[in-house]
Amino acid sequence: xxxxxxxxxxxxxxxxxxxxxxxxxxxxxxxxxxxxxxxxxxxxxxxxxxxxxxxxxxxxxxxxxxxxxxxxxxxxxxxxxxxxxxxxxxxxxxxxxxxxxxxxxxxxxxxx
Amino acid sequence: xxxxxxxxxxxxxxxxxxxxxxxxxxxxxxxxxxxxxxxxxxxxxxxxxxxxxxxxxxxxxxxxxxxxxxxxxxxxxxxxxxxxxxxxxxxxxxxxxxxxxxxxxxxxxxxxx
Numbered sequence: 746x747x748x749x750x751x752x753x754x755x756x757x758x759x760x761x762x763x764x765x766x767x768x769x770x771x772x773x774x775x776x777x778x779x780x781x782x783x784x785x786x787x788x789x790x791x792x793x794x795x796x797x798x799x800x801x802x803x804x805x806x807x808x809x810x811x812x813x814x815x816x817x818x819x820x821x822x823x824x825x826x827x828x829x830x831x832x833x834x835x836x837x838x839x840x841x842x843x844x845x846x847x848x849x850x851x852x853x854x855x856x857x
Numbered sequence: 858x859x860x861x862x863x864x865x866x867x868x869x870x871x872x873x874x875x876x877x878x879x880x881x882x883x884x885x886x887x888x889x890x891x892x893x894x895x896x897x898x899x900x901x902x903x904x905x906x907x908x909x910x911x912x913x914x915x916x917x918x919x920x921x922x923x924x925x926x927x928x929x930x931x932x933x934x935x936x937x938x939x940x941x942x943x944x945x946x947x948x949x950x951x952x953x954x955x956x957x958x959x960x961x962x963x964x965x966x967x968x969x970x
């Protein structure tokens with residue numbers, strides 16, 4: 746199993762541009778999440794999906810997701826802002842399971 | 858509103874000694890607590906967890922203690938090894954909130970040879 750994979754690893758955007766961060770898992774996990782990691786802030790939940798076809802957001806606008814199937818959970822930055830400069834981490838787990846999540850390696854995004 | 862707090866941003870410890878990482882939480886609905894370890898340029902990996910019905914869980918060199926009345930948990934690493942140098946995140950979840958994780962800010966542990 747590849748686990749949770751994320752692409753790209755690094756990217757630089759200009760303010761106002763849009764971008765999709767890719768996330769895929771091959772463990773047949775129902776539950777997937779996106780976090781951002783910022784210095785001194787820990788990991789903050791942005792979006793999550795309990796199953797294919799369902800999504801729910803945790804933070805205000807600026808992001809969008811889709812969950813068309815079990816494997817993929819792309820995160821879209823609609824119109825990038827410098828405040829969205831961060832490391833973005835995707836995670837998955839079995840639905841209802843309470844033994845933590847599996848994380849991808851992250852995407853380091855810089856918005857100029 | 859940070860519901861999980863790790864008040865020590867960093868910890869330096871000598872190899873072979875004990876590392877103690879602390880975590881406080883404010884939400885009394887949290888009923889499951891986890892520690893994650895993160896190396897640079899990698900995603901966090903699960904380390905150890907504890908349910909609110911227990912006060913201690915041990916896995917090899919790692920032990921987590923939970924004090925529910927104080928809303929406090931700690932991670933003990935004994936003995937500390939150079940490979941333990943990483944960022945450690947405390948996380949908490951609630952059955953009533955579909956196990957969504959709330960994370961602390963992290964503690965960077967450096968193990969000195």
